[in-house]
Amino acid sequence: MGRHGLIAQAALRYGGQAVLEGVMIRGPAGIAVAVRAPDGQIVLRSRSLPPRRKWQRWPFIRGTFILWETLRWGMEALWFSANVVAGENEAREVRESPVAMLTITASLALALGVFLLLPALLAEGIERMFRLSAWIRTGLEGIFRLGLVLGYLAAVGRHPEIRRVFAYHGAEHKVVHALEAGAxxxxxGARPFPTAHPRCGTAFLLTVILVAAILFAFLPASTLIERLALRLALLPVLAALSYEALWFSARYQHVKLVAALSAPNLWLQRLTTREPDDAMLEVALAALEAARALESSPRSSGHARPSS
Structure with missing residues (x-):
């Protein structure tokens, strides 16, 4: 494998998310958050994370751990960015905050109720009304689930502040693209790259919908209660399968068939990304630089630097 191939392989370990007026980047050594403060400075905060245990990196197991870590550290990054935008530079640690953990738990419960159970209830009602087959019911459930996601993303994307978050989302994707391309x-260097990325969390949502439709179609339960219970019980399996599918599609984007099959994941990101301006790219690059620095100097830090 050539030097460019090695760079691309190492870069696959980087990802992130948008936050309020900023970007969080996670690398193999830790996470870094960069936020544009009201005075124009870029406030940085980085944290080293312990490496995962070997068994936590096994295929079909790693997805569940990565999903929880994404929720946990993503929530902390959002709180940190909110404090910076409000004029503060400190954020309480998620692991030390019962309120934060309660917020994550409540958010998960609400998401499960709306995203997982509501479409099943709607499909069940239509099936009984028109005496449809179980296969049609499962298909309707998937359609309702997709409609909920699309409707929600389209609705929130109309808000000006959310549009700015979506532009930072595009900036995060551009700088990761640049890293992977060796640019x-x-x-x-980052400006020419697309705002969509195969490993995006939006792509994960669409993958979950597709995998759920396939997985749930083969459930043996006959009553509504049994089906709902099985859906909840199989959540770790659904997360694991969806993560592996997304990882595979991102890893083999150079294969035409894989790229074609994953194209809807990139199309969906038109709802969750916007073209960033140069100031947003500067923030995203600062987060990426801080995350990469953790590989050679694994120490948590927090500071601000003037914008250029």
Whole structure:
């Protein structure tokens, strides 16, 4: 494997998310958050994370751990960014905050109720009304689930503040693309890349919908209560299968068939990304630079640097 191939393989370990007026980047050594403060400075916060145990990296097991970590550290990054935007530079640690853990738990419960159970209830009602087959019921459930996601993303994307978050989302994707391509990690180097990325969390949502439709179609339960209970019990399996499918599609994007099959994941990101300006790219690059620095100097830090 050539040097460019090695760079691309190492870069696959980087990802992130948008936060309020900023970007969080996670690398193999830890996470870094960069936020544009009201005075124009870029406030940085980085944290080293312990490496996962070997068994936590096994295929079909790693997806569940990664999903929880994404929720946990993503919530902390959002709180940190909110504090910076409000004029503060500190954020309480998620692991030390019962309120934060309660917020995550409540958010998960609400998401499960709306995203997982509501479509099943709607499909069940239509099946009984028109005496449809179980296969049609499962198909309707998937359609309702997709409709909920699309409707929600389209609705929230109309809010001006959310549009700015979506633009930072695009900036995060651009700088990760630049890293993977071995391009200069500068505003000029990142600007030409697309705002969509195969490993995006939005792509994960669509993958979950597809995998759920296939997985749930083969459940043996006959009553509504049994079906709902099985859906909840199989959540770790659903997360694991969806993560592996997304990882495979991102890893083999150079294969035409894989790229074609994963194209809807990229199309959906038109709802969750916007074209960033150069100031947003500067913030995303600062987060990426701080995350990469953790590989050679694994120490948590927090500071601000003037914008250029």
């Amino acid at each position: 200069p990690l500068t505003i000029e």
